[in-house]
Amino acid sequence: MTSPLLLPYEGPHLTLRNRIAMAPMTRNRADDATGVPHPLTAEYYAQxxxxGLIVSEGIWPGALGKGEPGVPGLTTDAQVAGWRAVTEAVHAAGGTIFAQLWHVGRMSHPLTLPGRATPVAPSAVRIESETIHTVEGRVPHVTPCPMTTAEVEATVTDFAAAARNAVRAGFDGVELHGANGYLIQQFLAENTNRRTDRYGGSRAGRLRFTLDVVTAVAAEIGPERVALRISPDNPENEIAEQDPKGTYRALVDTLDPLGxxxxxxxxxxxxxxxxDLRPRWSGTLIGNYNGPEPTSRQAGEEAVAAGLADIFSFGRLxxxxxxxxxxxxxxxDLTPHNPSLLHKGGAKGYTDYPPHQSGRTHPSHATA
Structure with a gap:
C-alpha cells in the first residue's frame, strides 16, 4: 500500500509531486555582513x-528582524541575486520552494543588529529564563524596545517589500513565520502584547498585526503565493497564550476567505x-509536530490519512x-544528523550528507 505521504497533491494553488514538505530550518550559513546566502545554499536545497514543497530557512524582511549571526535577508539586490541562484537550482531539479519571511522581534540582541540597536517587540517584555546566540557566544536577553504605531506599520511594509523581493528572486511564494514565539506570535500572545493602541488590548487588536501583514503581502504578490505558519499554545521563547483556541479560531476564520x-x-x-482548526480551513493545510525528537514518518502518515493535514512537513530528518x-x-534506513554541525558553516553537515544510494554515511556525521 502506497504511503499517503507519497501521493501527489493537487490543491487550489499547489500542485506537488508528493505530500512531504521540507520544514524551514535555520542553518546560519549566510554571510553575516551582507546577509547574502552562502554559495553552497543552492546545492543544499537542490539536493x-x-x-513536494521546500520552505526555506527563515529570512529577515528588515534589518531589525535578524535574530542570529549568519541568517540571510531579502532586502538588497545582492540578497535577491543570491536567492535567485537557489531557486533556479531547485526548479532545475523539479522542485517547488517558498521563502519563509521571519522577523524575530525580541528574540535578538544588540550584538546581532546593525549599530547595536535594541531589539523591537510589541511591548517591553524581556525573556528571563534563556540566553541567545551571538557572535560573542550565548548571552542574556535584553529588554526590547516597544514599537511605536508607526514602526509597526513600517514593519508591515517591510514584509510586503521582502515578499516582492522573494518573487524577484524566483520563489514560488512566501510563508510568513507566525510561530515559535517570534514577532507575529508576540503580537498574538497576551503576555508579550501589552499595548494600548490598535495593535493591542482586545483580541481584535492582538490579531491586527498578523492580519495586516498577511493582507499587505497578499496585495503585493497575490494571496495564492502567501502562506502563514502558526504554533498555537506553543510555550517556546516564553510565550503564554491564555485562550489559544479562541485566538486561533478567530485568526483562521478571518484568513480563510482570502484564498x-x-x-x-x-x-x-x-x-x-x-x-480543531482543520474544519475551519478550506484551503491547503500543512501539519507539523515540533517535539524534542524528529517527527516520524508514521506520525505524518497518520495525520494525512486522518485528514488532519493535506501535507506534512519534516525538518531534522x-x-x-x-x-x-x-x-x-x-x-x-534514515541517517541521524549531527546536531553539532547544524550551525557551523561550510559544507560539513550541510551538503555532504549522501543519498542512500551513494553508500555509507560519512563518519563525521555519526552522533555522539
Missing amino acids: RATA LAYLHIIERGAYEALA FVANPDLPARFATGA
Whole structure:
C-alpha cells in the first residue's frame, strides 16, 4: 500500500509531486555582513528538491528582524541575486520552494543588529529564563524596545517589500513565520502584547498585526503565493497564550476567505490545533509536530490519512537525508544528523550528507 505521504497533491494553488514538505530550518550559513546566502545554499536545497514543497530557512524582511549571526535577508539586490541562484537550482531539479519571511522581534540582541540597536517587540517584555546566540557566544536577553504605531506599520511594509523581493528572486511564494514565539506570535500572545493602541488590548487588536501583514503581502504578490505558519499554545521563547483556541479560531476564520496558498500548523502543547482548526480551513493545510525528537514518518502518515493535514512537513530528518521521499518509498534506513554541525558553516553537515544510494554515511556525521 502506497504511503499517503507519497501521493501527489493537487490543491487550489499547489500542485506537488508528493505530500512531504521540507520544514524551514535555520542553518546560519549566510554571510553575516551582507546577509547574502552562502554559495553552497543552492546545492543544499537542490539536493532536497524531491520534497513536494521546500520552505526555506527563515529570512529577515528588515534589518531589525535578524535574530542570529549568519541568517540571510531579502532586502538588497545582492540578497535577491543570491536567492535567485537557489531557486533556479531547485526548479532545475523539479522542485517547488517558498521563502519563509521571519522577523524575530525580541528574540535578538544588540550584538546581532546593525549599530547595536535594541531589539523591537510589541511591548517591553524581556525573556528571563534563556540566553541567545551571538557572535560573542550565548548571552542574556535584553529588554526590547516597544514599537511605536508607526514602526509597526513600517514593519508591515517591510514584509510586503521582502515578499516582492522573494518573487524577484524566483520563489514560488512566501510563508510568513507566525510561530515559535517570534514577532507575529508576540503580537498574538497576551503576555508579550501589552499595548494600548490598535495593535493591542482586545483580541481584535492582538490579531491586527498578523492580519495586516498577511493582507499587505497578499496585495503585493497575490494571496495564492502567501502562506502563514502558526504554533498555537506553543510555550517556546516564553510565550503564554491564555485562550489559544479562541485566538486561533478567530485568526483562521478571518484568513480563510482570502484564498491563501496554505496554512502551516505546528501542533505543540495541550491544544490539539490540527483537529480543531482543520474544519475551519478550506484551503491547503500543512501539519507539523515540533517535539524534542524528529517527527516520524508514521506520525505524518497518520495525520494525512486522518485528514488532519493535506501535507506534512519534516525538518531534522531532511538535514541528514536529502533524499527523504525516496527513503520513505523504499523503507531505507534514515541517517541521524549531527546536531553539532547544524550551525557551523561550510559544507560539513550541510551538503555532504549522501543519498542512500551513494553508500555509507560519512563518519563525521555519526552522533555522539
